Amino acid sequence: MINFHPDKALLTAYAADTLPLSMTLAVAIHIEFCPSCAQRVAELERQLAQTLLLAEPVNETDEPAFEDMLSFILQQPEAPTEIEIKEPAIEIQGQTFWLPRALRHIARQNWQQMGNIGRSRLLLDDQSAGRASLMYLSAGAAVPQHTHKGMELTLPISGAFRDEMGEYIPGDFILRDNQIAHQPQSKDGCLCFALLDAPVQFTQGLPRILNNFGDLLY
Ligand SMILES: [Zn+2]
Incomplete structure (x- = not known):
């Protein structure tokens, strides 16, 4: 639920x-x-x-x-009765995922991969609320523990992930502010919609290596 x-x-x-x-x-x-x-x-x-x-x-x-x-x-011209579905499904690492209707007409960048985390940035003219992407955590993937300079919205589309505060399933609208440090991970893989309005800040590990991760996440 x-x-x-x-x-x-x-x-x-x-x-x-x-x-x-x-x-x-x-x-x-x-x-x-x-x-x-x-x-x-x-x-x-x-x-x-x-x-x-x-x-x-x-x-x-x-x-x-x-x-x-x-x-x-x-x-006014009549509204078309049937909207053309541009990209109902996407393939990631040999698996097929159905996209929510809201995302099917949105252009995206190619997937960028770092370890077992992938990102495809949504190409939106309006970035006033931050940068929106599709993120894919492969099975067993964990994002290094981080906090935020701003807001982070994560919404699983397929599969589940968990962090220190709970487990999240498709449709969960997880809006976090800069107060929370967490380490998201997915046991079986998870495709998410993600929206960030500021870079992440890593709370553990080696900053130089993690900076590349930061670029991928934001
Ligand atoms: Zn609801």
Whole structure:
């Protein structure tokens, strides 16, 4: 069962479409896995629509404007009924993984590999919330213990990983601040969406070697 969810402020901002693109993607991936957050977002969207309607003053002088808006909407090209699925599945080390719908149209860099950790950076124009990537921890992989100068969001897509604070499964929305030092590891392999807004800081080991890891993670 999914244990970690976006908080109400994030879900509200998602419903209002005011989040940076990378955070929008993260919440969109989560609600593909989480029916209860999907339902909350639907309810928030309904409330927002209601608020907007109530905010519109209804009087005679508004009618032409409303007519204009209606005819403008009707002139818009019809939305395609079926979205072309660009890349429904990806292959990593001979294994096939299904991508969440939210990620299928997002361009990515090729995989960069360091030891048993791989990264494919998402090519987003908007990096205001940080850098987004797909990370793949091979079976038995462990990220050296680190903390953060900023925020770290990790969202498993396939497989599980654990750290000192628990075990995480696909859909878990794990948002961490710079207070936490941890060492993520995966027994059977894990594909994650990751979003960082600052480099990581290693808390153990040899800094020079670990710097290369830091470049890979951020
Ligand atoms: Zn949820």
